Amino acid sequence: MKHPFFSSTLRELQLFAHAWRFWATFALVVLIFAVSGPYGTSERMTFGVRLGYWLMVHAAAWTIAICLSVMAEVALRERLGNTLMRMMIGSLVAALPIGFALGVIDFAFSGAWNGTSNGLHRAFMALPLCALFCLLTYTAMHRQIAEVSALAQMPSPQTATMASAEPEILVRLKPQNRGPLVRLSVEDHYTEVCTTRGRELVLLRFADALKELGDTPGLRVHRSHWVADAHVEKLRRENGKLFVVMKDGAEIPVSRPNMDAVKTRFGHL
Template identity: 50%
Template sequence: MERPFLQSALRELQVFLRSPRFWATFGAVVLIFWVTGPYGTTERLATVPRLGFWLVLHAVAWGIAVTTIVIANTLLLHRIASLAGRMALGTLIAGVPVGLATEAISRLTFGGTPTLSGLTESIVSGLLLSALFCGLTFMTMSSKQAEALSPAPPAQEQADVPLLRRLKPENRGPILHITVADHYTEVTTSRGRELILLRFSDALEEIGGTPGLRVHRSHFVADIHVEKLLRADGRLAIRMKDGKEIPVSRSRADAVRSRWG
């Protein structure tokens, strides 16, 4: 596979792995299966082993499903316009490996000899589980995740923001944050983060009509990346949607409060 494909797939996978919503959904599903004990696991396993069984099974199944869906999304990005359509196709592909993996875990736990009918049933169950994972993940995705899994901006939009042309194609998306990093400028977009050899002041001249504000001598934050304003130790700060906190200089505090307060 080409390096850009691998980079894009890894970036999209990191979107899920860094998402609190994704992990909260995963934890909730494991908890439901543990408490309800479907497929006779309540009778066959004690409380703690049952939790371990469902935790391992779901970790493996979700890992396979999400990885498959991400790869499918990357491969089909410019062939299928709908994110839901790409995820649905990835779900169909993931059904077989998810089913085989869950069958293997069940056999290792409870014993028994695999049969053709049992494998077929596991593959069907794997398809249903993949659909469940896909549906829950899609419904709980944040807007930032959806942006990161969507196609890059069209050429015209990129032309309106000259700074994007300096980034690798897989990182070109709406600008979220620009900051100084030693002798470089770090540009964060909805599709990734990249260091470029460019002065911060020159980078700000190339953001086109990106709505946002320079909040500090070393930071520019776009409107869509602001979560809320904070006050720490008597100073104003911004919490961005990726969880980072950015200081606001005193000279720009009034403008920040006026825009996002």
């Protein structure tokens, strides 16, 4: 079983990896540094070398800062309520490894190693940049971070069963899709979960999904379909085939082995 800290951290890191705003901001910052050539890089390097240098610098700095910011955001959730403050702590701590990473990059470009004291000096100089980076990141992505953070704090299916009468499978859904179950259907290797608030595909075997329905009254009407009693409207027959008509208008086929059970359960509707 994955530790909650690592699973939550990976979830938030994936958020950055798939965020086009983040990558657009990164590319813009690298370009600005390459064109302006701060810290004497415009005098020492051609534009092509300068672009490569600042690309490496920012890639290393942003990677370290993001990883430590996310780790702090996850680790301090129960101790510190403000998301920005949690991320800021991690970002400022990142200044130390960033300082030494910049020393390695300078060594790669100049061939001169400036020692530990210079690494500490770079770390001190990186502090305001780390704070600025954290503010920019939070401003651009605080909504997504808050949404992932809220989802990560939801209890696991096992915990939900003990603490609540809600079906376990609802914990697997996005918060906006959680509601009374309507039906389940097989969709390739996924199970489509339909509630009164929406639909969502869950990477879960159908047989396992059925085990997470809890006490929700319902019936498996087909090898690929389960329906909740409360949302069945009526039965309909066409060309010898039987269908369960749901209150939302969906028509679910009934397999021959399940016909008698379906008629007994819903035949009075």
